[in-house]
Amino acid sequence: MMWTPVRIRHDLPVGARTARSRTWHARGHVRRVFSSILIGCLLLGFSWEKADPATPASVAVLMSANVQAYRDALKGFRDDLRHPIAAEYDMGGNLDAGRKALTEIRQKVKPDLILAVGVWALQVLAEQSPDVPVVYAMVLNPPTVIGDRRRNITGASMNVPVKSTMEWVRKLGPQIRRVGVVFNPAKTGYLIHQAEPAAREQGLQLVVKQIRSPREAISALDSLAESGIDALWIPPDETILAPEVVEHMLLLSYSKRLPVIGLSERQAQLGATLSLQYGSSEDIGKQAAELANSILEGRQASELPYTTVRQLNVTVNLKVAQKLGLDVPESILAMATSVIQ
Helix, strand or coil: CCCCCCCCCCCCCHHHHHHHHHHHHHHHHHHHHHHHHHHHHHHHCCCCCCCCCCCCCCEEEEECCCCHHHHHHHHHHHHHCCCCEEEEEECCCCHHHHHHHHHHHHHHHCCCEEEEECHHHHHHHHCCCCCCCEEEEEECCHHHHHCCCCCCEEEEECCCCHHHHHHHHHHCCCCCCEEEEEECHHHHHHHHHHHHHHHHHCCCEEEEEECCCHHHHHHHHHHHHCCCCCEEECCCCCCCCCHHHHHHHHHHHHHCCCCEEECCHHHHHHCCCEEEEECCHHHHHHHHHHHHHHHHCCCCHHHCCCECCCCEEEEEEHHHHHHCCCCCCHHHHHHCCEEEC
16 A cells, blocks of 8 residues: 655645544554554464465376276375375377376366376376476386486386395306396386396396387397396386297297396286286385375475386296296295296
8 A cells, every 4th residue: 555645735725734643643554553462473473364274285186098007006195195185187098198188287286295106107197398297107118208308297107126136047057147128228228237236135147238119129139149248137128028028038948048027917828937017006106106295295206216126026937937947936926926837
């Protein structure tokens, strides 16, 4: 409010001047009282606006598709989340539908955090600069999706810890020392960087070959097989997961008597000696909820590294191991989730 001083006019009668003067002094007194009240309220932390009760932080969910694994992850997330879910969107595997849903989330829902379930949902969020924190679940190799510039995203990946992988390889027996691996540095270079020291801790050596395409992978595998390796590891690299590359690995396994360490039960069924994969979608959702709770309660997403799986599904193909002349220790068979005989 603007206060305008009153100028006393000397051309008015004395009575009129006195009345105007009293009005000016009264206004001045009100102004001083008002200022005192305002300062006192500010010092006491009061606000002139009507105080609304604290609004709990809310979450919006963007699902890549309506599949059972994603639904299980969302259940785990919902069970452990300490904050309300304001809205859920299913993009049905369509990136354009996901972008449309994200626009609605930003304009109408206005959540404090967004959960991305699956890689497509994360792709939609990562291609823009998230204005609220993002937590993902059920994503393999998230660094390749997010890139190096995204600082407001973290989550629960589907990746098996490389340390666990190397521990299981060592358990196969002392005859395995050199483990061959073919990888695309643009896809899993970061993972191989983590795996090399993890292998050394287990007394193993990674023998690596970098490739850029499935066609290069075939010749790289042949070269590895002739270099004196004791086993082949299939990392979660889409370049070498092409059907023709996996088939070539399994053929080399038989012809060169090399156990293959795969990353799915399906690969074990096809001929991998040992396969490691995530054991529970629901638990991955719970890991995502733990991260979301931390962020909504004051932590920064950039402070929280993404997580790897806590529960493993271990499949041993004992039939293949016997054909390769590999005596699988009883300790492995006892710990395996399933054994193919």
